Amino acid sequence: MAPVKISIIGAGSAVFSMRLVNDLCKTKGLSGSLVSLMDIDEQRLNGVYELAVRYVKELGADLRFEKTTSLETSLHEADFVINTALVGGHAYLDKVREIGERYGYYRGIDAQELNMVTDYCTITNFNQLKFFVDLARMMERICPNAWLLQTANPVFEGTNLISRCSKIKVVGFCHGHHGVIEMAEALNLDERKLDWQVAGFNHAIWLNRFFYDGEDGYELLDRWIEGGNLEGWKPRNPFDVQMSPAAIDMYRFYGMMPIGDTVRNGTWYYNKDFETKKRWYGEPWGGPDSEEGWKWYQKQLKTTTDAIAYLSANRSLKLLSLNTYLKFLPEGTVPKEMMREAEIFSSPDKLSGEQHIPFIDSLVNGNVRRFVINVPNEGYIEGIPDGVFVEVPAVVDKDGWHVERIEPKLSEKVLKFYLWPRMLRMEWALYAIMNGDKSALIEFLMRDPRTNSLEQAEGVIEEILGLEENQKMRLHYEKGMKL
Amino acid sequence: MAPVKISIIGAGSAVFSMRLVNDLCKTKGLSGSLVSLMDIDEQRLNGVYELAVRYVKELGADLRFEKTTSLETSLHEADFVINTALVGGHAYLDKVREIGERYGYYRGIDAQELNMVTDYCTITNFNQLKFFVDLARMMERICPNAWLLQTANPVFEGTNLISRCSKIKVVGFCHGHHGVIEMAEALNLDERKLDWQVAGFNHAIWLNRFFYDGEDGYELLDRWIEGGNLEGWKPRNPFDVQMSPAAIDMYRFYGMMPIGDTVRNGTWYYNKDFETKKRWYGEPWGGPDSEEGWKWYQKQLKTTTDAIAYLSANRSLKLLSLNTYLKFLPEGTVPKEMMREAEIFSSPDKLSGEQHIPFIDSLVNGNVRRFVINVPNEGYIEGIPDGVFVEVPAVVDKDGWHVERIEPKLSEKVLKFYLWPRMLRMEWALYAIMNGDKSALIEFLMRDPRTNSLEQAEGVIEEILGLEENQKMRLHYEKGMKL
Numbered sequence: 001m002a003p004v005k006i007s008i009i010g011a012g013s014a015v016f017s018m019r020l021v022n023d024l025c026k027t028k029g030l031s032g033s034l035v036s037l038m039d040i041d042e043q044r045l046n047g048v049y050e051l052a053v054r055y056v057k058e059l060g061a062d063l064r065f066e067k068t069t070s071l072e073t074s075l076h077e078a079d080f081v082i083n084t085a086l087v088g089g090h091a092y093l094d095k096v097r098e099i100g101e102r103y104g105y106y107r108g109i110d111a112q113e114l115n116m117v118t119d120y121c122t123i124t125n126f127n128q129l130k131f132f133v134d135l136a137r138m139m140e141r142i143c144p145n146a147w148l149l150q151t152a153n154p155v156f157e158g159t160n161l162i163s164r165c166s167k168i169k170v171v172g173f174c175h176g177h178h179g180v181i182e183m184a185e186a187l188n189l190d191e192r193k194l195d196w197q198v199a200g201f202n203h204a205i206w207l208n209r210f211f212y213d214g215e216d217g218y219e220l221l222d223r224w225i226e227g228g229n230l231e232g233w234k235p236r237n238p239f240d241v242q243m244s245p246a247a248i249d250m251y252r253f254y255g256m257m258p259i260g261d262t263v264r265n266g267t268w269y270y271n272k273d274f275e276t277k278k279r280w281y282g283e284p285w286g287g288p289d290s291e292e293g294w295k296w297y298q299k300q301l302k303t304t305t306d307a308i309a310y311l312s313a314n315r316s317l318k319l320l321s322l323n324t325y326l327k328f329l330p331e332g333t334v335p336k337e338m339m340r341e342a343e344i345f346s347s348p349d350k351l352s353g354e355q356h357i358p359f360i361d362s363l364v365n366g367n368v369r370r371f372v373i374n375v376p377n378e379g380y381i382e383g384i385p386d387g388v389f390v391e392v393p394a395v396v397d398k399d400g401w402h403v404e405r406i407e408p409k410l411s412e413k414v415l416k417f418y419l420w421p422r423m424l425r426m427e428w429a430l431y432a433i434m435n436g437d438k439s440a441l442i443e444f445l446m447r448d449p450r451t452n453s454l455e456q457a458e459g460v461i462e463e464i465l466g467l468e469e470n471q472k473m474r475l476h477y478e479k480g481m482k483l
Numbered sequence: 484m485a486p487v488k489i490s491i492i493g494a495g496s497a498v499f500s501m502r503l504v505n506d507l508c509k510t511k512g513l514s515g516s517l518v519s520l521m522d523i524d525e526q527r528l529n530g531v532y533e534l535a536v537r538y539v540k541e542l543g544a545d546l547r548f549e550k551t552t553s554l555e556t557s558l559h560e561a562d563f564v565i566n567t568a569l570v571g572g573h574a575y576l577d578k579v580r581e582i583g584e585r586y587g588y589y590r591g592i593d594a595q596e597l598n599m600v601t602d603y604c605t606i607t608n609f610n611q612l613k614f615f616v617d618l619a620r621m622m623e624r625i626c627p628n629a630w631l632l633q634t635a636n637p638v639f640e641g642t643n644l645i646s647r648c649s650k651i652k653v654v655g656f657c658h659g660h661h662g663v664i665e666m667a668e669a670l671n672l673d674e675r676k677l678d679w680q681v682a683g684f685n686h687a688i689w690l691n692r693f694f695y696d697g698e699d700g701y702e703l704l705d706r707w708i709e710g711g712n713l714e715g716w717k718p719r720n721p722f723d724v725q726m727s728p729a730a731i732d733m734y735r736f737y738g739m740m741p742i743g744d745t746v747r748n749g750t751w752y753y754n755k756d757f758e759t760k761k762r763w764y765g766e767p768w769g770g771p772d773s774e775e776g777w778k779w780y781q782k783q784l785k786t787t788t789d790a791i792a793y794l795s796a797n798r799s800l801k802l803l804s805l806n807t808y809l810k811f812l813p814e815g816t817v818p819k820e821m822m823r824e825a826e827i828f829s830s831p832d833k834l835s836g837e838q839h840i841p842f843i844d845s846l847v848n849g850n851v852r853r854f855v856i857n858v859p860n861e862g863y864i865e866g867i868p869d870g871v872f873v874e875v876p877a878v879v880d881k882d883g884w885h886v887e888r889i890e891p892k893l894s895e896k897v898l899k900f901y902l903w904p905r906m907l908r909m910e911w912a913l914y915a916i917m918n919g920d921k922s923a924l925i926e927f928l929m930r931d932p933r934t935n936s937l938e939q940a941e942g943v944i945e946e947i948l949g950l951e952e953n954q955k956m957r958l959h960y961e962k963g964m965k966l
Contacts (some may be wrong), residue, residue, distance in 0.1 A: 113930075252922075253922055253926065267929065269929060269936070269937060383868070385866075412914060413914065413923070416907065416910045416911065416914055417911065417914075417923070417926060420903075420907055420910075421907060421930075424899065424903055424904060424907070427899045427903075428899065428900065431895060431896065431899055431900075435895075439735075439736055440896070440900070443736065443900060446750065446752060447596075447904075449932045449934075451932075453752070454752060
């Protein structure tokens with residue numbers, strides 16, 4: 001048992017925080033730990049704090065909490081810092097997206113070739129990227145030996161940026177690889193008999209290894225496709241795209257299956273407009289990143305926030321009882337996803353599926369486990385420069401991570417037609433922000449197939465720089481400031 | 484004195500062949516060498532042979548010739564093979580360009596982002612690229628120790644392709660770096676006081692070092708720009724683009740000056756249509772790669788071919804007399820470029836400026852000289868993978884080439900916004916041809932900003948594959964044949 005201090009930045013994101021608390025309560029080796037909940041939204045922070053304390057009490061777990069709106073306070077003596085904050089919130093994303101659309105950029109200027117995930121902003125959310133760097137540098141000062149577990153998007157740009165701007169140990173986290181399990185379910189395979197690997201970048205991972213009970217899993221996939229399952233395929237929700245026509249089309253071209261959010265990050269021709277998205281990501285939503293899909297997601301978020309508020313306000317409710325969760329919503333209206341969460345929370349031993357707490361446990365207590373994490377390349381993926389963060393399977397113990405040998409290698413097409421172009425866009429974004437170079441931002445957009453003129457690219461950038469929220473961004477680019 | 488056998492493949496290209504003959508005659512150390520003129524066009528071959536023999540006789544030089552339409556005969560006992568052949572000739576390029584334009588690709592589908600040079604075909608001229616490989620493999624069999632001096636375009640794709648498909652020693656040649664001298668002339672600088680370096684890929688080189696008499700040459704360039712020279716700038720011919728608005732715009736963005744053909748290889752927004760090209764490359768031609776510029780070039784070629792035919796048919800004409808060249812064209816109509824050639828030919832010691840013969844002399848006789856050549860990267864340009872061919876300054880002696888330390892390094896913007904994207908397109912082209920993968924060809928086009936639909940990209944590729952000249956190409960891609 002080795003108690004640690006874990007600081008959660010952006011802890012007002014209740015579901016995510018409660019998942020971590022859930023996992024902590026159920027991880028014996030981290031008993032006695034201190035969780036620092038940090039958020040600038042005091043109301044949401046109080047709600048989460050209240051819930052967390054009650055939850056721990058009900059479970060009879062040994063966990064202490066502090067809540068603070070001060071980053072410095074939270075970082076004080078932290079061993080692990082989990083950054084999940086979205087600076088500016090969804091309101092800012094909505095605003096810049098609307099500006100982008102006025103200039104002819106459907107779903108906004110951040111909806112870039114091979115990077116179409118709506119809240120994965122690499123161009124417009126300067127404040128978010130800048131915060132990543134500020135946080136890492138503050139850690140250098142306050143808790144220089146702590147680990148930074150980067151969870152907030154964009155994880156790919158973020159981890160690379162942090163590692164280039166600070167000496168803090170940073171690892172990127174995502175759960176995109178769960179797509180392998182979704183795929184196994186679709187193919188009716190028993191998860192326990194799978195032998196799989198994924199590799200690539202965050203939101204850009206590919207199933208390089210796929211065996212089932214000794215058999216070539218790709219043959220099973222081919223049979224699924226040939227059996228007409230693609231034609232009959234319908235998404236259960238906007239995020240259910242693992243077996244979508246887009247995914248299968250990518251598989252056909254790249255020779256390997258895109259996993260998880262990678263499917264959302266296809267080419268422009270899956271994402272040209274709503275009608276096109278529906279064709280590739282299924283009716284009626286056209287995937288999570290269309291106007292309809294994102295509306296669904298926002299609604300889902302709202303339902304969850306309301307649920308959290310309700311639970312938090314009604315202190316007599318038992319958090320460990322599944323009934324509690326069913327009661328405050330009319331029967332039949334509880335979204336499946338929320339039911340899954342409720343089942344986990346109300347169980348005495350189920351973990352959330354987030355990797356953060358098991359990762360910390362492996363590192364602190366040496367409980368060896370397999371993860372899929374974002375770490376600097378060191379020859380793991382051939383053809384990708386060392387130092388660039390790759391998302392790869394790794395075993396973690398007290399000595400840190402041990403990346404598995406990626407076998408078989410990623411296909412040449414994945415490398416040359418997907419990872420490299422994706423990496424280039426990361427490099428362009430980082431060049432722009434690290435050098436305060438507005439011309440680089442504009443050139444980035446000039447390489448976007450939706451751009452028809454210099455005026456269009458300059459116009460949209462100027463309007464975004466003119467937003468009140470972007471005063472720092474404007475100054476940064478006007479003065480050509482370095483990061 | 485070390486006589487060698489030099490095989491010129493595509494020797495019917497008279498001016499180029501005569502330049503090499505000129506240089507050979509004036510290079511003492513290669514006296515007694517055998518030049519094998521090889522071309523499949525017998526008529527042109529005879530013309531060149533006739534001229535070459537007469538020229539050598541007039542100069543009293545010691546040089547032997549053979550002419551052949553057989554590649555195998557030409558390669559027999561060759562020490563150096565200079566490949567300058569354009570398979571299919573200009574007629575084929577015109578034909579595929581016309582098809583491309585019908586599908587909405589101005590100047591054809593090979594006119595790609597950062598690769599707009601009209602005869603630098605990386606997608607459609609399968610026969611050309613395939614010939615590169617066939618030639619190299621035939622060399623492996625017939626003259627395995629010979630050097631292949633790759634001159635025919637595309638030099639970048641070609642050298643990389645050859646090196647991946649054979650073990651033949653290959654070096655790429657171009658004279659694009661002469662743009663440095665053009666620039667010096669524009670700035671009124673004495674060439675002898677320059678300290679310069681260029682680095683990059685073929686047709687993608689950048690002036691990383693530029694000092695004049697100890698001073699920072701870039702300050703002189705800035706003064707030239709500030710002095711209003713850009714506004715007053717007019718091209719003297721379509722190829723005169725070194726100081727064009729496009730070049731200066733690239734300099735402003737990349738922080739280094741693009742040199743030679745690099746200027747032609749700007750972004751799509753310099754090259755959108757004829758009007759746009761005129762704005763960036765000057766009136767009235769809009770650079771060499773517009774319809775007007777290319778027409779000018781074709782006319783120029785025709786004049787030269789006629790001149791060669793005339794000289795070849797009139798055996799009594801003295802080749803060493805400048806007067807000869809002036810006589811057969813009405814006064815005042817002799818193009819400046821042809822005058823320059825004539826001056827060189829008619830002089831007893833002037834070299835052509837092509838690097839091939841001096842390179843051979845340096846290698847064979849150890850006469851140390853500086854070149855700008857295309858060789859596999861070995862850390863010369865940081866950030867570019869080893870093995871990829873880079874165009875860099877190198878000193879050559881009996882031991883081979885010694886690449887200069889590239890100092891200062893290329894700017895980060897050159898690397899990330901120019902060389903990498905350009906390299907990616909090379910990789911896409913090579914992937915497609917080396918794997919006979921039609922979907923890769925189509926995807927290549929899907930990444931072209933001019934493509935609006937899959938149907939457009941598929942349509943143009945199918946029509947080009949359907950050409951009679953492309954039977955081998957069609958078969959290659961239908962059967963998924965490897966190279």
